Amino acid sequence: MNARYMISALAVIVLFLVVLIAVQVPGLRYVFGIFIPYLALLTFMVGFIYRVMDWTRSAVPFRIPTTAGQQKSLPWIRYAPFDCPSNKGGVLVRMILEVLTFRSLFKNTRMRLREGSRLAYQLEIFLWVGALAFHYAFLAVLVRHLRFFTEPVPFFVQLVENVDSFFRFEFVYPVVQFGLPGVFLSGLVLLAAVTYLFLRRIFVPQAKYISLAADYFPLFLIFAIALSGIYMRYVTKIDVLAAKELTMGLVTFHPTLPEGVGSVFYVHVFFVSVLLAYFPFSKLMHLGGIFLSPTRNLTTDTRARRHINPWNYPVPVHTYEEYEDEFRDKMIEAGLPVEKMPVENLVEEEKKGVSHGRGNS
């Protein structure tokens, strides 16, 4: 039963056909080239901000960081400033390491039951590598695309492009021409990483079991985005100037529809639009959520600095007085001090000349 990824794959195929057919109708090009991108970006921005605001509206009643290292306690014990950060600086480093290097995922292990009785845990680095490759390749692609939205092109975009096209390989034959202009690694890495992330959801039985349609859909979508981009760049050799005319039109709010960008360009733009619009409603919001995760972004000095719970309220408790009222006789008999000594006991004690019982102070 593969209904979950079939549904997602089908969704992406339908989207593809819709845009491919629609842009044959000249009038609809306005919709797919201008209206939908604007709408998608608006949805993304409003949706993203709304979701983050919605999270921040919920209270943080307790400080519950996961302490993944030695606490700061006695001065001669070396503590783990980033795994168990006792101050905001440590939290900052912990968060930076988490967001930029996926540090927790790096710790990933894989459990195996060996010889039927021995449990072994080995480092499982592939998910971390795949995830890191995916996210950084995506980032590089994103930065490169700023070229289409800026004039003049900022230096860092050029820089990323230079690094990205560091490896050059060119096939220049009459039949096959590939690698001209220079090959950007990021696009290929992105494609490979997405493929890996998809395949592990199919072939790792546990990953397959837990995967929802919502886990496959963005993978397919991003695969389609990368593939259409690569296709335009290396195969159909898109008229880059025409494409930039359109994108610059969008950012300067003077949208135009230049001729000669081709259907695949509309497919590419439409998929990106779908991804943007889908983003705030999906698990992709982990981009924002990671910053708000209370097990990571709080200090561990919980015994040194009091945390305030905004909704802390008084609760019914069983007071000492109630306790003593119930057990007073037994306490007296056992020689335990009590707050209220019954009169008869006092009289008796006086007779005996005993002085114990009424507190020790």
Add this chain to the structure above:
Amino acid sequence: MAEEILKPEELLQISHRPPVTDWMETPINIRKGMYCYASNPKSVEYVGLPNARPWNPVEDDWKLPENWQEIIHQGFKERLEKFRSFKVFMDICVRCGACADKCHYFIGTGDPKNMPVLRAELLRSVYRNDFTTVGRILGKVAGARPLTLEVLKEWWYYFFQCSECRRCSVFCPYGIDTAEITIMGRELLNLLGLNIDWIATPVANCYRTGNHLGIQPHAFKDMLDFFVDDIEEITGVRVEPQFNKKGADILFITPSGDVFADPGTYTCMGYMMLFHFLQERYGLDITWSTYASEGGNFGFFTSHETMKRLNSKMYAEAKRLGVKWILGGECGHMWRVINQYMDTMNGPADFLRTPVSPITGTRFENAKSTKMVHITEFTADLIKHGKLDLDPRRNDHLKVTYHDSCNPSRGMGLFEEPRYVIQNVCNHFYEMPANTIREQTFCCGSGAGLNAGEDMELRLTGGLPRANAVNYVRAKHGVNMLACICAIDRAALPALMEYWVPEVDVTGVHELVANALNLPGQNERSTDLRGEELPGSAGAAEGEADEE
């Protein structure tokens, strides 16, 4: 009970391959040996929690209030607003699966719903259905499903198969903490009176008598007096614990389990001997309380409110007695509560002072607001300053390994202090493999209130990863003693060891301390606290000679 438990080789037939049927389509099977009995209505009623009535999990009718779905929906909504953790964790999981094989219950049972990600999906599926637009529109395609009685039963079964150990949260790239998920799940279940008795009755006991076991004040004193006799027999020294003493310097609070059952009792004797030593040598003035006679907090396994109600006794008693600060014994979840919740819930403890060791002068800056110090912090500081008179040779018959208890590990970061203490009182100490200790430590399999008798199969399977690691050091180094700083560990691990690694015993750290500690005026000791002959002592030498 015993004859119903499978043999180890049978229990080891674990398949981690998920079934063919989709998890939403796999019906719940509440299986004997894997669940705990339902809460006793009297206990539920005593603390005024809802829907107290007799019920049985394996019967179809759970006797729920008519509007139970509405109660859960409202409760869910309220908690999403009150706990950012809950809301964020409902939204951001990408189901990467890194957590899947980190859970000891999944490792031990192979039940896919024990993968942390699926345990959370049990709640998330309902969350999507009730609180997200996409879920409402797309339904099952979006992983959403309505809350049916079947789903509720699944919640109950699996939220009482999680020990809130937080191991998965170490590996989650977003820090999603299944303990948080389970805590919320159990709170919701408690709105309908769906607790287990192993939690509900200790809660009621603790509310009334001050401790989970329902030990009344006179009996509490009796039990400690009993240890006084034992200690005298072993050492020749009569210790004098103080109770409910006003004006003492320090209030000591530890889990009542250590007063009650072996091998925790030896840890308790350890505390008493240490305090006696410090009193004789340095004039330490420390008191026990019969009212705050519980360090543990099974309210934590019920709801945040119940946790606060039970925990309130610590500060209340410290205030009544007028002590300077509080010292806490070896306990697991007790320290999660003290470290991350107590000050916020029941503070500020401005009537107490920043804890200072009266013997070494060390200011415990790390506890300056909560004003409560962990006993291994306290003892490590004493040892570091050379304030204890120790003869570690009395632990030479022990080859010790150390089990990091979940809560002090991942909810506090207490790793070095207990190790430092152990290494100063024992000559033979061996660590278990790195993936099974410290922040990656495995639960005993019985935490968060699951230490009952009727769920023994769950406990033994859940404890398998821990037992396996102990077995590794047993085979490699001949380890025969498993040290820990948690009363539930001391209650649960002996059964686990007996089943998987029968050669290994369980001890608290302060039992080891007391074995090594020379008391002023003591006799030559021929046995350890358990009454076992010490090798090389006069008695043991005679025994050996006889054999020859």
